[in-house]
Amino acid sequence: MFKFLKLVQNENMKSFRRFSTLVMFIMLLCALVFIGVVNKHYETHDSNKTWQQQLQAENHDLQKQFKANPDEHTKEALAINTYRLDHALKPTDSTSFWGSVKDAVNGMQFVMIFAIIIAGGIVSSEFGSGTIKLLLTRPVSRSTILLSKYVSTLFTLLVFGVACFVFSCLIAAALFGFDGLSSPYLFYSEGAVHEGSMLLHIFGLYGLQMVPAIMFVTVAFLISTVFRNTALAIGLSIFGLMAGSLVLQFLARFGWSKYVLFANLDWSPYFNGNGPFQKGMTLGFSATVLAVYYLLFIAFTWIIFKKRDVAA
Amino acid sequence: MTQPVIQLQKVKKKFGNKTIIKELSFDIFPGEVFGFLGPNGAGKTTTIRMIVGLMNMTEGDILIFGQSIKSHYKEAIKHVGAIVENPELYKHLSGYRNLIHYARMVRGVTKKRIDEVVDLVGLTPRIHEKVKTYSLGMRQRLGLAQALLHSPQILILDEPTNGLDPAGIREIRQYIRRLAAEEGLAVIVSSHLLSEMELMCDRIGIIQNGQLVGVHSVGEFVGEEAEIIVRLTLDPIDQAVQLVKRYDYKIIKKEGHDLFIRMENEAIPILAERLIQQQIKLYGIHAEAKSLEDRFLEVTGGQDIV
Numbered sequence: 139m140f141k142f143l144k145l146v147q148n149e150n151m152k153s154f155r156r157f158s159t160l161v162m163f164i165m166l167l168c169a170l171v172f173i174g175v176v177n178k179h180y181e182t183h184d185s186n187k188t189w190q191q192q193l194q195a196e197n198h199d200l201q202k203q204f205k206a207n208p209d210e211h212t213k214e215a216l217a218i219n220t221y222r223l224d225h226a227l228k229p230t231d232s233t234s235f236w237g238s239v240k241d242a243v244n245g246m247q248f249v250m251i252f253a254i255i256i257a258g259g260i261v262s263s264e265f266g267s268g269t270i271k272l273l274l275t276r277p278v279s280r281s282t283i284l285l286s287k288y289v290s291t292l293f294t295l296l297v298f299g300v301a302c303f304v305f306s307c308l309i310a311a312a313l314f315g316f317d318g319l320s321s322p323y324l325f326y327s328e329g330a331v332h333e334g335s336m337l338l339h340i341f342g343l344y345g346l347q348m349v350p351a352i353m354f355v356t357v358a359f360l361i362s363t364v365f366r367n368t369a370l371a372i373g374l375s376i377f378g379l380m381a382g383s384l385v386l387q388f389l390a391r392f393g394w395s396k397y398v399l400f401a402n403l404d405w406s407p408y409f410n411g412n413g414p415f416q417k418g419m420t421l422g423f424s425a426t427v428l429a430v431y432y433l434l435f436i437a438f439t440w441i442i443f444k445k446r447d448v449a450a
Numbered sequence: 451m452t453q454p455v456i457q458l459q460k461v462k463k464k465f466g467n468k469t470i471i472k473e474l475s476f477d478i479f480p481g482e483v484f485g486f487l488g489p490n491g492a493g494k495t496t497t498i499r500m501i502v503g504l505m506n507m508t509e510g511d512i513l514i515f516g517q518s519i520k521s522h523y524k525e526a527i528k529h530v531g532a533i534v535e536n537p538e539l540y541k542h543l544s545g546y547r548n549l550i551h552y553a554r555m556v557r558g559v560t561k562k563r564i565d566e567v568v569d570l571v572g573l574t575p576r577i578h579e580k581v582k583t584y585s586l587g588m589r590q591r592l593g594l595a596q597a598l599l600h601s602p603q604i605l606i607l608d609e610p611t612n613g614l615d616p617a618g619i620r621e622i623r624q625y626i627r628r629l630a631a632e633e634g635l636a637v638i639v640s641s642h643l644l645s646e647m648e649l650m651c652d653r654i655g656i657i658q659n660g661q662l663v664g665v666h667s668v669g670e671f672v673g674e675e676a677e678i679i680v681r682l683t684l685d686p687i688d689q690a691v692q693l694v695k696r697y698d699y700k701i702i703k704k705e706g707h708d709l710f711i712r713m714e715n716e717a718i719p720i721l722a723e724r725l726i727q728q729q730i731k732l733y734g735i736h737a738e739a740k741s742l743e744d745r746f747l748e749v750t751g752g753q754d755i756v
């Protein structure tokens with residue numbers, strides 16, 4: 139076990155001591171600063187009304203809408219707005235600390251791309267440079283080497299995710315101060331509005347992003363191992379990341395499309411009350427489908443890596 | 451009789467349906483430098499890849515200290531340090547971090563041992579610089595350092611002098627001799643250059659088209675050959691040629707009054723006696739030392755040698 143951690147440490151050293159990795163962190167920081175600054179810019183525009191006045195206006199519209207079309211969503215929004223007005227809880231919009239941090243969850247798109255870039259090179263670059271020969275002539279089994287690389291890849295993803303969160307907190311504090319730091323996360327369930335922790339809510343949002351992130355990183359790792367080609371691994375995975383939802387739209391009319399990988403990556407409908415992609419899909423269903431894909435990917439990667447001749 | 455450290459047992463390797471290595475068998479003993487000599491494409495690198503477990507063999511087995519590289523990979527490989535083809539290291543890391551990397555992969559390599567090895571290969575002043583700033587010679591030495599880090603009993607170097615200048619070649623040669631002599635390492639060095647092999651090896655195996663065509667001790671090359679080449683200085687030379695032909699000796703060439711003949715050592719006095727009986731003047735007899743080069747040219751048919 140101790141030795142295994144050392145192997146992971148080796149892989150981390152190789153990834154994090156690359157100049158390109160440093161550039162990725164800088165790019166992530168720049169992107170988050172950009173999002174924050176844009177939000178800050180809009181803050182100054184709509185400030186002739188107080189938040190109470192804005193909420194009242196919004197409630198007025200919502201009530202009209204509810205009369206015309208009484209649905210659960212409108213009812214929830216109304217209840218939460220009313221709760222805010224009653225308890226003097228300022229909404230956490232993009233110009234508040236938490237609102238800004240919440241917007242920055244979108245930074246996970248960058249995190250996914252960066253993690254894919256690292257995953258796509260972690261095996262194939264060793265073949266490309268020939269260093270694989272020195273790596274695989276040690277008293278360590280090939281499976282252990284592969285696992286250490288995979289664990290390091292996931293660790294890198296985690297570090298990027300944590301960096302995204304920490305950067306966004308620093309930027310939010312710098313731009314909007316700690317105003318509303320204690321404001322809770324409000325959610326509607328079983329006919330009443332409840333207060334929850336904002337921090338946990340945001341961690342939940344990160345968690346939802348981690349599901350596709352882990353799958354795409356695993357796919358990049360698979361292609362990197364099987365084809366030993368970094369460009370192919372990164373290209374195909376990012377293409378999947380970008381085109382996945384588009385492909386899904388075309389397939390939506392087929393019943394079997396619920397078994398497609400892309401259809402099960404977004405778990406947010408199961409939590410925010412929006413309908414799932416196909417009727418009958420549940421969290422358990424999506425988790426099972428992804429688990430099957432995941433195990434197939436891992437098994438395939440492992441079998442290929444274990445058996446093949448190293449001619450690099 | 452000492453136990454061999456490496457035993458190749460009828461090793462065969464096919465790529466597709468092409469057989470690249472054909473029933474290769476040989477043993478390597480502790481403390482010896484074994485030269486693996488053959489023209490480009492003979493199968494040296496492929497054989498080395500199989501010894502270190504990078505490639506699977508199609509048939510046969512390789513034992514390292516009696517353990518099969520196929521079934522007991524970890525136990526077998528821990529005795530081996532190797533450079534296969536070029537010394538490829540992580541260019542974006544310093545030399546020192548490269549060594550830390552390999553030190554973490556085995557048990558019991560201390561910081562002190564790393565410093566010791568760095569010192570041995572003479573990289574101390576530059577070890578904290580990135581490998582991409584190193585010359586080929588320095589990379590070769592860093593490669594050697596990573597191979598020696600875990601104090602292996604077997605060192606395998608595939609064409610270690612490739613691309614080095616004469617000073618670099620001499621340096622590598624001295625390291626190899628020293629490691630074998632002082633630390634009792636068994637060393638396998640492959641090369642397509644026989645002049646190098648003669649200088650650093652105790653035994654040389656010549657491989658051609660995936661087959662071992664002969665294993666020779668370096669000392670034994672001249673003496674123990676059954677047939678040698680003899681230079682005779684004679685007059686009149688034409689009459690001598692006729693006589694030599696009559697007795698079925700093989701004439702290699704004629705040069706002025708010199709005649710080069712291939713024959714067994716024992717046949718020299720007999721031929722001399724016959725020449726004298728025919729009143730041919732014999733001015734001199736010289737056994738021409740036969741170099742490894744002649745032998746190598748002979749086995750490989752003179753083709754494909756760089």
Ligand SMILES: Nc1ncnc2c1ncn2[C@@H]1O[C@H](COP(=O)(O)OP(=O)(O)O)[C@@H](O)[C@H]1O
Nearest residue numbers: 449465470488489490491492493494495496497
């Ligand atoms: N991965 C491979 N696939 C197919 N043929 C190969 C492969 N590796 C080597 N060969 C062939 O095997 C032969 C021996 O190659 P190699 O062992 O590299 O020779 P050497 O190291 O003696 O120059 C060559 O003909 C080469 O083309």
Ligand SMILES: [Mg+2]
Nearest residue numbers: 494495496609
């Ligand atoms: Mg070679």
